[in-house]
Amino acid sequence: MSTYSSQLHDEQRSVDRAYGRLDALRTQTRSRLDSVRAAGSHGSPTQRTERDSFASLYEDRLAQLRAVEDRLVFGRLDDKDGQRRYIGRIGLSSESHDPILTDWRAEAARPFYEATPSSHGDIVLRRHISLSFRTVTSIEDEVLDLNSPEVGQAANQGTLAGEGALLATLSSRRTGRMTDIVATIQAEQDRIIRSDMAHALVVQGGPGTGKTAVALHRAAYLLYTHRSTLERSGVLVVGPSPDFLRYIDQVLPSLGETGVLSRTIADLIPGVVAQANDRPEVARLKGDGRMASVIAGAVRSRERVPAELPTVRIEGIAVPMLAVDVQQALTDARRTRQSHNKARETFVKSILQTMENRYAQSLDYTPESDELSRVRSLLRLSDPVRKAINLAWLPMRPEWLLENLWSRPAFLARLAPWLSPSQVEALTRPKGSPLTVSDIPLLDEAMELLGPDPRQAARQAAEASQQAEEQQFAKDTLAQNGIGNGLVTSRMLLDNINGLDSQAAAQRAAEDRQWAFGHIVVDEAQELTSMDWRMLIRRCPSRSFTIVGDVAQTSALGGTRSWERTMNQLFGEDGWDLSELTIDYRNPREVSELAGEYARSEGLRVSTLKAVRTVPDAVRRITVTDDNGAVEAAAQAAAEMAGRFIAEDGTGRVAVIGSQDQVAPLKAAVGKAYRASAGGEAADRLAAEDSWDRQILVTDTRGTKGLEFDGVVLTDPERIADEAPSRLTAASDIYVAMTRPTQQLVIVERKEGEER
Numbered sequence: 001m002s003t004y005s006s007q008l009h010d011e012q013r014s015v016d017r018a019y020g021r022l023d024a025l026r027t028q029t030r031s032r033l034d035s036v037r038a039a040g041s042h043g044s045p046t047q048r049t050e051r052d053s054f055a056s057l058y059e060d061r062l063a064q065l066r067a068v069e070d071r072l073v074f075g076r077l078d079d080k081d082g083q084r085r086y087i088g089r090i091g092l093s094s095e096s097h098d099p100i101l102t103d104w105r106a107e108a109a110r111p112f113y114e115a116t117p118s119s120h121g122d123i124v125l126r127r128h129i130s131l132s133f134r135t136v137t138s139i140e141d142e143v144l145d146l147n148s149p150e151v152g153q154a155a156n157q158g159t160l161a162g163e164g165a166l167l168a169t170l171s172s173r174r175t176g177r178m179t180d181i182v183a184t185i186q187a188e189q190d191r192i193i194r195s196d197m198a199h200a201l202v203v204q205g206g207p208g209t210g211k212t213a214v215a216l217h218r219a220a221y222l223l224y225t226h227r228s229t230l231e232r233s234g235v236l237v238v239g240p241s242p243d244f245l246r247y248i249d250q251v252l253p254s255l256g257e258t259g260v261l262s263r264t265i266a267d268l269i270p271g272v273v274a275q276a277n278d279r280p281e282v283a284r285l286k287g288d289g290r291m292a293s294v295i296a297g298a299v300r301s302r303e304r305v306p307a308e309l310p311t312v313r314i315e316g317i318a319v320p321m322l323a324v325d326v327q328q329a330l331t332d333a334r335r336t337r338q339s340h341n342k343a344r345e346t347f348v349k350s351i352l353q354t355m356e357n358r359y360a361q362s363l364d365y366t367p368e369s370d371e372l373s374r375v376r377s378l379l380r381l382s383d384p385v386r387k388a389i390n391l392a393w394l395p396m397r398p399e400w401l402l403e404n405l406w407s408r409p410a411f412l413a414r415l416a417p418w419l420s421p422s423q424v425e426a427l428t429r430p431k432g433s434p435l436t437v438s439d440i441p442l443l444d445e446a447m448e449l450l451g452p453d454p455r456q457a458a459r460q461a462a463e464a465s466q467q468a469e470e471q472q473f474a475k476d477t478l479a480q481n482g483i484g485n486g487l488v489t490s491r492m493l494l495d496n497i498n499g500l501d502s503q504a505a506a507q508r509a510a511e512d513r514q515w516a517f518g519h520i521v522v523d524e525a526q527e528l529t530s531m532d533w534r535m536l537i538r539r540c541p542s543r544s545f546t547i548v549g550d551v552a553q554t555s556a557l558g559g560t561r562s563w564e565r566t567m568n569q570l571f572g573e574d575g576w577d578l579s580e581l582t583i584d585y586r587n588p589r590e591v592s593e594l595a596g597e598y599a600r601s602e603g604l605r606v607s608t609l610k611a612v613r614t615v616p617d618a619v620r621r622i623t624v625t626d627d628n629g630a631v632e633a634a635a636q637a638a639a640e641m642a643g644r645f646i647a648e649d650g651t652g653r654v655a656v657i658g659s660q661d662q663v664a665p666l667k668a669a670v671g672k673a674y675r676a677s678a679g680g681e682a683a684d685r686l687a688a689e690d691s692w693d694r695q696i697l698v699t700d701t702r703g704t705k706g707l708e709f710d711g712v713v714l715t716d717p718e719r720i721a722d723e724a725p726s727r728l729t730a731a732s733d734i735y736v737a738m739t740r741p742t743q744q745l746v747i748v749e750r751k752e753g754e755e756r
């Protein structure tokens, strides 16, 4: 056996040991789950609740143990004393507590990602282990201590290599789902992943630098290191679109973390669905931070002294509602600093009390309490009084408030004097129009100021008291039973009973608009408007954020083109840190450089990037003379690329990106060209794929944000630019489109009078 094969053989034994332990833990958990389930519904309610909690804990644990199957072990660290430490997806130890595998997030695993020949502590060698299913297929060593005897050994064994594991991953065909990068996290990425949670952290990086990957691994790392806090409060991941969230949704589970909630801005309010998008200019206006005062003004406009006030006759006595009394009641209510709907209770109480006093003052005797309470009831039931109270302090639903704002231009203009008449007109829409994505943060603002409607508040109070009872019950159960068996701690059981484990927390957070998350990860953060940020900050009072984005890729007119300006406003100058990623892992060097040059020439602020790979013929240009020619050429190029990159096993992705108005003709032409080149069967198979999982995706630039493909056909960039609302946005959109491919970019350009 060659030395390399004997090394493979040795590593196989270690890998088998780790999988053996994983299997044993699965069997153990499975049998505990079975025995809990076998007990069925017998026993006292206490025993049943306890059993249910154990069952769901074992189910969660089993799901976690299953999720880490793929590439369970991927690394090894050797120190100068000859000690070896295997690095993997989770931590494992033997029954006698000997370490088998170190969790990649543990401090002891840090050198696997960060050690360099100039700074390696007592680690002398780092080994990358590649697996196919459970079989070791290759090993690669990086010797960190050049003076160590292992240099020679590694060279002799043929395992001395540099970036093989990384390059192999980067060149692999895309599947439409992002995978974790746990085996190949690079040092600059690792430092960000492991950085402190206290501050808001902004990660700026050009396309393909791994911002999304880093943000997700950081979420997993924070959950590991701050489990007790974050599991209860939850982690929220905010992404730009449902397609994007689907693209990343396997990453955290593959790292053993299933309890993270992911949402777009549009679906952050439980039970509210935005059905439309505003035009870019309207979205910008709605995202303007000054809209917060507009909403506050709209609420405030319903707290006023009505022009006409009633005088009612109670038991023959005229009782007036005076302006001065209403004014006093308004002051009393506002002084409570409660939300509008809640503070209304104080307003009503105050004005009725004053009217009752006015009644009593007009008598020539001191009334009994019976008489006064009758008067109060009569006042409360009086139609004119009720009407005046509503005019003075109207209870409101937030949807109504927004509808009212957009359907009454004069009202809007009064509340937002900074809007020009044409802007007011652009914002105006008839009552009954569908809610838009840009309405959501404004609706959230209104919800915050208005508070829940009183009936909903009463329901919540009832639920809270029930939860308190259950908590006590759980504590009693634990005290009586002295639980703890290695797999499940008493803390976990208590949390589970109270719905505080990570999955339950995520579920409850999803249903509760006022949930305070322990940490929020924001991807494509450059797209968020001031109003979006206000909504997110309300959801994380501790301001613990990981914010990743690229100010050169901003499409939204109201988005960010300078982190400094936006972040200083949100967190204060000392409240946030900036880190930068500089290596492009996605694009071939030729594509990365071309895109960078283009972006710079258009005046975008691009990060300096270094791409790690070169791919021959990574850029191809096709010139055509008219629109039809562009569509046809793009379709041919896409069909040709599909032949090279698309496999029947579902791997391989090609995107055809064009202007919005060309998407439909492009779809038809691509379908036809692919049928002609690959045959009816292949074309039918592709046509049957779910819309979000298409192997050949035809879309506009926005539809590819954050995603990547093996090949990209960029169709008629000039036409894409013509559609954009501003020159800078056009440049960003084209820059985004150019930087999607991992293998090849084809640009179809239209030039009058030129043929291809």
Ligand SMILES: Nc1ncnc2c1ncn2[C@@H]1O[C@H](COP(=O)(O)OP(=O)(O)OP(=O)(O)O)[C@@H](O)[C@H]1O
Pocket: 166, 169, 170, 178, 179, 180, 181, 184, 185, 186, 189, 205, 206, 207, 208, 209, 210, 211, 212, 213, 214, 550, 553, 585, 586, 705, 706, 707, 708, 739
């Ligand atoms: N250390 C790494 N090891 C392996 N693959 C990596 C690594 N870092 C990044 N990648 C891969 O590079 C690609 C780009 O990463 P990612 O999508 O996170 O970049 P991004 O900075 O968010 O890009 P964009 O700005 O275009 O959204 C992904 O396929 C990712 O898995």
